[in-house]
Amino acid sequence: MAMTVFTHPGRHRVAVLARAVLLPIELGIVHQLFGQARQGASADGEPLYEVATCSLAPGDVRTDGDFTVAVAHGPEALAEADTVIVLSSYEDYVQESPELPAPLAEALALIRPGVRVASICTGAFVLASAGLLDGRTATTHWRYTERFARLFPRVGLDPDVLYTDSGSVLTSAGCASGIDLCLHMIRRDHGTAVAGDVARRTVVPPHREGGQAQFIRRPVPERSAPGTSAARDWALRRLQDPITLGQLAARESMSVRHFTRRFREESGMTPMAWLTRQRIELARELLEESDMPVEQVAARTGLGTAANLRQHFHTALGVSPSAYRTTFRGPADGRQS
Template sequence: MAMTVFTHPGRHRVAVLARQILLPIELGIVHQLFGQAKEGASADGEPLYEVATCSLRAGDVGTDGDFTVAVPHGPRALAEADTVIVLSSYEDYVQDTPELAPPLAEAFALIRPGTRVASICTGAFVLASAGLLDGHTATTHWRYTDLFSRLFPRVRLDPDVLYTDGETVLTSAGCASGIDLCLHMIRRDHGTAVANDVARRTVVPPHREGGQVQYIRRPVPALSAPATSAAREWALRRLQEPITLGQMAARESMSVRHFTRRFRDEVGTTPINWLTQQRVELARELLEESDAPIDQVAARTGLGSAANLRQHFHLALGISPSAYRTTFRGPAGPRPSGA
């Protein structure tokens, strides 16, 4: 009987599929982020995931650098995984058929029904070739969207977003957006506190919405030009207060018009939309980590009323605050009034 790939019962099993020629940064992203996720959002907590790297054949896998990666496992890891993450490969850039190559088809046949499957960058080509993205919204690196659309017309390609979430199938754009996707999956599995702890210890932004643009087709502003980071830091410290566009612009000594243009160049959205996103994110944390009633959560996040919180929460996440709290904290125990 073959030995099992995963050796820690109870942990969520993540299999990373590495192909020739891989980008080492993508492999590192998955191991670093899932490896940092600990029970109780504590460095002393038990690891929540076990990550195993596999390839179509165990052994050395070439990279785009001057070194190879020794991959210990073959495709059997895919059969045991709870989540499969497909990395990009130089093979994707020259793909000329929508069909899955026979070795990959045999490997994908091992994946159990219901397994969550995700891709980083052009790994989406593999998911599409396997038919997993038919009828779904997906994304990939912006440089290869034309090729992707030609090969896979049944996939609803969104070329501008960082990542997409179709519950059991997820895709991300360029390799750095793999960070956003992995943090999103950790947040979905274990809540905001764990995901934010991983982000803090890895020193990356804790949350970027999947719908944020992956590539802004405008020149990068000159380094000598004023930035908007001070205004953002100022606003984040007082989300519970009324904040106007004029106040934020004044922090950078800019006109409202110039500030709005610079903000969009740097962040990819308007200051008002960004403020709403940050307030919804704070509301998520409060719903997970406190028993505050909905009206108090609305007040502490600057969203004003419970009705306003519900409206913005539903627009951002598609569910009500009370449903979100139940999902992440469970139904046990009495709920405070208004929740």
Template sequence: MAMRPVFSHPARHHVAVLARQMTLPIELGIVHQVFGQARAGASADGKPLYEVVTCALRAGAVRTDGDFTVNVAHGPEALAEADTVIVLSSYDDYEQQDPTLSAPLAGAFARIRPGARVASICTGAFVLASTGLLDGRLATTHWRFADRFARLFPQVELDANVLYADGGDVLTSAGCAAGIDLCLHMIRRDFGMAVANDVARRTVVPPHREGGQAQYVRHPVPEPSSPSTAAAREWALRRLGEPVTLAQMAAKEAMSVRTFTRRFRDEVGTTPMTWLTQQRVERARELLEESDLPVDQVAEQAGLGTAANLRKHFHAAVGTSPGAYRAAFRELDAAV
């Protein structure tokens, strides 16, 4: 008798979440919540764009790091049907000392079809590295376990200072909260800015944090008596299409440029002008998705000046040209 398909909606993007013993339930919830909110047309009544199932190395009870278990209906067979496989972390990763892949995990990964996208949250990167998928690639994991990761997997180009690393078909993220950023990033790649922003609004999280943003920011929430750069950021976001200088932003907070730059880096994890360029690229993405403006006008309205400057920054951030991005998004939009 033929095995019943794990996924029930063939037209949707299939996501299989691999939960191992001593999993962190918050990570499982993140994946289901974020991908489960994605709707065609970025509206509540649009059709779901993803179908997400949880699987384990063996169907049944999976222990968590809390005082309860999760009953997982699917075994590793679900991996064979997935377009995207996401490997969650496990409490056991924290003590891992062996760089080789266990036989059950090796068997599970052998089921993943060629061309499927594979991602990890937190120390799930240890599993990906053990398979060899990260050899020679840029990757990240939780900063607390970065030294052990580097010792076990010297062949991986580890960057423990970023939220997530996008290697195309293999992606890794830092701690569990960075899993939200990674999932939104994948939705943005799959279905565009409008869908990802809608998911972020429903989930009540920031719509976009760059993967290169620092994992550990010294003062993410200023103390009530401490000066903040939030007003300057809001002011700059309302003027992306206008010239904005570092001195102007500092003046909005009544700080010297030096003090403002230091405080901005402490709060945001990057420099003011790098952040401003990131916001302008995001604005350009929105305009490319939502309008028919020529590329030179997109560059002007996004504050990047010329089409050449837009192409330079867009390619660095997105990995493609503005024209190719618009064409790919239009094809995708028509398909869904």
């Protein structure tokens, strides 16, 4: 009889699947971030997650360094998990078939229906091979996107983002994007206060702007070439006001066309898409941390009307503002949807 892997029944159980040759940084990211999440966003609060590392068979797992990782658990951990995270492996870098190796397929078959499954870096190759990404949007490390697209044409590959969220299946880009993905899952589970506390104690940004397009090698710009950070700082101080593309470009003394190009190079998105994202993030904070009516939240964030806020919120998060507030603050009389 298989030994019980998780020992705290009340906590969300995260199983991390490690395969040879693994990147230790990815394993550390998952344990560090989920391990820091505490009830009430307090260092003294009860841990919200229990994390267990597993492999296809217990024992030492090779890494890309000069050491191995001793993994105590086999694939039985996958059968008990509420979230499964598949790390990258050297096997993914050389994969030339869309089929899963039999031992890996048997291990993934242990995952219960409805369990959340995520991948870091090229771990997306595993999820795609298992058919979990068919018809969904996914990402992986930019160096392997061409091969990924060739092997898995039924997956909607987005090579520019840091992570994707299709509800029960999530993917991230390069290994450090695992930080963004884990913080996103913590934020989705427990709100911005808990995720922000984890980010602060881990000394990482709670949310990184842009996508992995900003990390792809390009010609180095002239030393004197201006950036767009002043325009972003200016906009963040007045999100409640109408802000035009022309105003942003004027803050940097650029033409709209030149500003838009530089902005995309630096952030991986258009100026107005970035502005909408910042307004949605502010709306999330206000919905979680205040009793402000939705109409007031819409005005405070520059999204205008409650209807406009609902539309943007549903597009970005898949829920209404009232449903989001209920999830992260609980229902209360007098709150408007």
